[in-house]
Amino acid sequence: MNVKIILQYDGSRFDGWQKQGNTENTIQGRLEAVLEKMCGYPVEVHGSGRTDRGVHALGQTANFHLPDGENWKVEQVRSYLNRYLPDDIRVLEAEQAPERFHSRLNAKSKTYRYLLETGEKRDVFSRRYVCALGKCFSLAPGQRPDLARMREAAGFLEGTHDFKGFSSLKKFKKSTVRTIESITFEENGTVLAIEYTGDGFLYNMIRILTGTLLEVGLGLRTPESVREILETGNREKAGKTMPPEGLALVCVRYF
């Protein structure tokens, strides 16, 4: 049986999604450990994509195959996972998927959200999930990013481009062309949310896009300067990589 799950995690204390060698401290590693306990032998979990160390997920999607013969019920699988997973990982939904469903290969688009506290009053309860702008940039008293400038720059980024300049990867074996459907900005008090929806994102791409857009908003570069990054593919020309705590994978769409 192919089981599709939607899960939430607080990435603060994990080394990202993907299992790496002996490191058990990943989301994938934790899931596989519980499933092995449940089934009696190893089960591979496929995620829709990796999330970096310290990045959160509101709705990551994954799938795994359980052996035929036993009468698994998805609701029991979900309960079992939630009972044995640590309390910073939670399976929200589990359903039986068509045998050929693959959470990474079939993903049509993903939405990521970056949260920023732009004011001086930081909230202690959201410090692990909202990045304080003042920790990354020297701000003049009362300075806030200019959203109009950021929207203008975002307009150059939307669409299909080679985003090589917005990735930390050193070697590129595969295509670095991606399509960003939309970049939206929403202010809630002093918290700014930037949402990115696209067919896929390169390593560190959202964090570099966010750093670059913020530099535009703070007057450190022009909106047009992002075009040069797209044209040259030169990482040096892009902005800083923002810290992981503000970033969350919101959802993955398959239709």
Next chain:
Amino acid sequence: MNVKIILQYDGSRFDGWQKQGNTENTIQGRLEAVLEKMCGYPVEVHGSGRTDRGVHALGQTANFHLPDGENWKVEQVRSYLNRYLPDDIRVLEAEQAPERFHSRLNAKSKTYRYLLETGEKRDVFSRRYVCALGKCFSLAPGQRPDLARMREAAGFLEGTHDFKGFSSLKKFKKSTVRTIESITFEENGTVLAIEYTGDGFLYNMIRILTGTLLEVGLGLRTPESVREILETGNREKAGKTMPPEGLALVCVRYF
């Protein structure tokens, strides 16, 4: 100069508000350490009251006296504190108070809030701030606390009573009579917030009140049974002490 501050803290990793012997890991201890660094000698911080280990504050109030002679500006004091305090303690406001102002002795009323997740879907991002009901009580599938019953019980608790039966203290040197102005219930999705406003609360009182009200709501005792606890002052007759993570001191009023 007498400085009044309003502060927020995530109590998760602290041993409560009050300094104890050599333990530095308290909110009061952290504040005093930073103020000593700022002034060059010890400064005593008076809180409106203690919060227990693991309990949070959205608006704790405290005050301390800075030596005359130096031209302290409250805004600078606030900035200094926020610069050197750990990021789970944050001073929201600082103002100069009348010399005789004392945050504990002058407090008129306090509001505490207890947050409960009553559904099965727990949110990983609020796990440190919302107590999962299913961790404290065995619930039948789909069982939710009956708010009408809880409101009825709360009606017996509001007013002026001897709350000795609702405290974990073994010895009572001082009066255990307190006045609860109001107990209110608010549901937001599956999260239940119970707010208590009163002139003061005994050690563990809100956590025991909450445990008792939940037992009423889950049909484990009658609403009228809370009267017996008030009349006998017998802790054994009251409900369980709920865990600290759901509890926060919301605000303190001085008028």
